[in-house]
Amino acid sequence: MAHLAEVRKSWAFYEKHLKGNGMVVLDGEKNSLKLAQIVVVSRLSSETSLLQSDSISKRVQESIDTLESHLRNGEDVYGVNTGCGGNANTRTEKLEMLQKAFLQHHQAGILPGTPGLNGCNYALPLDVVRGAILIRCNSLLRGHSAVRMEVIELLRQALNCNITPLIPLRGSISASGDLSPLSYIGGLVEGNPDIFVHVRQNEANATERDKVVSAADALHQSNITPLTLKAKEALGVMNGTAPSAAAAALTLYDTNNLTILTQLLTAMATEALLGSVDNYHDFISQCRPHTGQMEVANNIRSFLIGSQLSRKMHFKQQGLVQDRYALRTAPQWIGPQVEDLLAANCQITTELNSSTDNPLIDVPGDRFHHGGNFQAASVTSAMEKTRTALVMLGRLVVSQCQEIINPSTNKGLPPNLCLDNPSLSFTCKGIDINMSSYFSELAFLSNSIPSHVHTAEMNNQSVNSLALIAARYAAQSADIVTMMCAAHLYVLCQALDLRALEKDFFDAIKPCLSSLFDELFQSSGVAGNFENVWSLITTSWHAHSESDIDSRCEKVSKHCAHAIFDDLMSTGATPSLYVSVQKWKSSVTSVLSQAHERTHHQFTMHPSTPDYLALSTKEIYLFVRQTLRVPLHRGLVDHPEASDSDKTKKTIGTNITQIYTAISNGRITGALQKATQEANLTS
Structure with a gap:
């Protein structure tokens, strides 16, 4: 499936839930959980439910029955009547106490500020935690973990009540799963009075503020009874990849959107630089038929339909005969990233619908398996691809942006895109410098994570995936690229306005000068x-x-x-x-x-810019100018001063922040949808 088609499906699901329609139903079936479902539950607090099915309850109960049968036969089952990890040579008959011990030694993370909100920068983002709970519920429903329906239902209820554990940001190596983060979710199930949770108030209770309370108090206030975890249940909750998978799913969703946005920004840059639409001619991609390159070229070419600024190839023209690389090779640059992101989508979707703990209960085979599904290297692999894609997108964006700001390369636009006199106005110069800073940090974050693996836990976990670390750094990378796209979009709208103004100016002077010329030199x-x-x-x-x-x-x-x-x-x-x-x-x-x-x-x-733009790029331009009300920067006259009666004046950074926020919170999604629809893209 084409990348844009995959993203459009996610958009449609997101928009449905944004309007308050729909519920995410969990059934544990193959491929039932998608990226968009993680996003709407994590970020929009969409409600969840468990599919009411006798077959689901039956398979969950059968896994418990199978485990209990083997225990009655006196068999040793890892993490049920044995120690864990390098201590698996110990044995015990105190099965429930053992589960408490597992939770206890992993609840060792650093979380300054608890029980207040000041420690949030040391905590895993709340949307990641909500996603982790959703994924863990889905995994446990598969019936391979011997965890009761009551435990799964408690976690689902907590989600719907907006009860989210505060989990230390650091401490997981994602080897035997994300043990430490998930132990705090286990603490929620127990109602641990020293595990703290964030409780978000519903819109109906808008007068009340969000609060942080103990897990015990949160469950009590929501009329949820805490549970004592039985044999294998703490291990079943803890021993999985859900936090890594949740962080990866959210970041991948964001990166997919940024990839579409970057293609639209490239179309806008082509217009701003009077570039050639033939850069994206299908013949070029037919000669080198990589699927990603072909899709991206088709997308950008379609985004330029109706443009009065981009040009067809001319065999006689002044200056460079062809556009510079940031435009001309955009399909070849973005295309491989599209292919990698599709592969990452497959990996993460599989992870969302997998059983990732150990041991796994094999009901049909009447046995259990000691394995390593908790080793989250597939998530790491997906995040390595994602971070690489992000740094490649960032490099393209900064190159286009600097080409537009620089008067030696921007084909006649004013230096720094100033509307007033360039001797006293330097509108986008600060953005140029900021972009270099953003990209340098982005490039650092793109360094390989798995190359830093270190042995852990009595040399038992000698290899570990570091998936959660990889996903965290991918999320930081996506945030920086969001900043870069916001700054670039601000620059592009300024450049397109200046280009339209130039067109109006030329249209105004040409007939006058033509008449004057004929009069004087006839x-x-x-x-x-x-x-x-x-x-x-x-x-x-x-x-x-x-x-x-x-x-x-x-x-x-x-x-x-x-x-x-x-x-x-x-x-x-x-x-x-x-x-x-x-x-x-x-x-x-x-x-x-x-x-x-x-x-x-x-x-x-009365700006005439929309009259010159392609149908698709016009949607993005109007989103900035009309929806967000980010105006054309007029130069020094727009500088806010204490004595100024015009309180609508904003700094350049404030306006770019508005664009950044709209990209970050998904508000721009509607404009992206309209832009792709205007291009008549069917794939």
């Missing part, structure tokens, strides 16, 4: 060559983009006057023509200056 033999002169005017206008407006107008008129004079000299100029050239020079300066002031004023009142 008898000179060069009157019919205005198109050549017009080309000189536009080229010179771009070449002098770093000059303030008055100086720019003078330089353009002077340059054109010299060119006309040289042309006239070759045809035998008369003194009257010298006078005409001087009139042309002074008149052009005046026309340019007056037209610029007029179109500048008109544009700031």
Whole structure:
């Protein structure tokens, strides 16, 4: 399945739950749990239910019966009547006490600030914990773990009551599963008075604040009775990959969205830089038919349908004959990341629907298996791919952004994309520097995680996946790329406005200058060559983009006057023509200056930018300008001052933060959906 098609399915599910429709039903069946379901329960607090099915209850109970049968026969079952890990050579008959001991020694993490909210930066994000509970419930329903339905139901009820354990951020090596994080979820089941939970109030109780209380108090306040965990149940709750899988699922969902957004940003950059739509011609990908490259090229090309700014290939054009790499090779750059993300999707989806503890109860075979499904290397593998994809996306974004800001590469846009005079206004220069900082940190985070594996636990866990660490760093990477995309989108909207303003300006001056040229030179033999002169005017206008407006107008008129004079000299100029050239020079300066002031004023009142954009890129532009109300930056006049009566003025960073927040919280998803629909993409 194409990457965009996979993402669209997730969007549809997310939008349904965003509107308060639907419930996530758990059944433990193969491939029943998807990324989007983790997202809506974790971030939107969508309600969950257990599928009411006799077959589910039966298979869960049969796993318990099978375990008890082997215990009655006097068999040794790991973690049930033996010690754990390197201490598995010990034996005990105190089965329930053993389960308490397992929870006790893993509840050893550092969580400053408990029982207050100040320690949250030391805690696993609440959405990851909610996702972990959901995944663990789904796994236990598969009937391989000998954990009672009552335990699963308690965890599900806690989810629906928005009771979320505070779990230390660090401490898991994801070898025998995420033992430490899951032990705190086990503490919730027990109602441990020294395990603290975050309780989020429902919208109906908006007057009450979220709070942190003990697990015992939270269960009591929600009329949930804590449970004493029986043989294997603490191990069944603890011994799994759910926290790693939850963190990975959430990050992968975000990365998939960022990948689509990056393709749309590339289309917008193509417009801002007057780039060629032929960069994305299907013939190029047919010659090198990698599936990811083909999909991305098709997407970007479709996102440019209707654009008045991107161009078809011209065999005669000024400047570079082809676009620079950040545009021209975008399909070849993004394509492999799309392929890797699809592979990561498969790995994580499989993990969401797996039994990942040890031992596993084999009811049909009437036995148990000592194995290693808790080794979360598949999650690590998916997160390595994801982090690599993110750094590649980030590299593309920073390259495009800096090309647009730099006047030597942006095809005539003002330096730093300032709307006013560049001698006193440096609008996007700070963004340029920020982007370098963001990318440097992103590149550091892309370093391999599994290469840092260290032996643990009496040398028993000599290899460990570090999946939760890999997922955490992938989440940080996704957050930085979100910042980069937000900054780039701000820059792109500014650049597109300036490009549209330039179009309006050229449309305003061309007929005036054409009439003036014919009037002054109609008898000179060069009157019919205005198109050549017009080309000189536009080229010179771009070449002098770093000059303030008055100086720019003078330089353009002077340059054109010299060119006309040289042309006239070759045809035998008369003194009257010298006078005409001087009139042309002074008149052009005046026309340019007056037209610029007029179109500048008109544009700031009524921007024409949407008229020039492709159908898809227009959706993203309007989302920024109309939905988020992030305006065109007008230069120094927009600097907030204490004495200023206009309280609507914001810093550049505040406006970029609005865009960042909209990407981060999923508010932009609707615009992404509309943009892909406008492109008529069916895959």
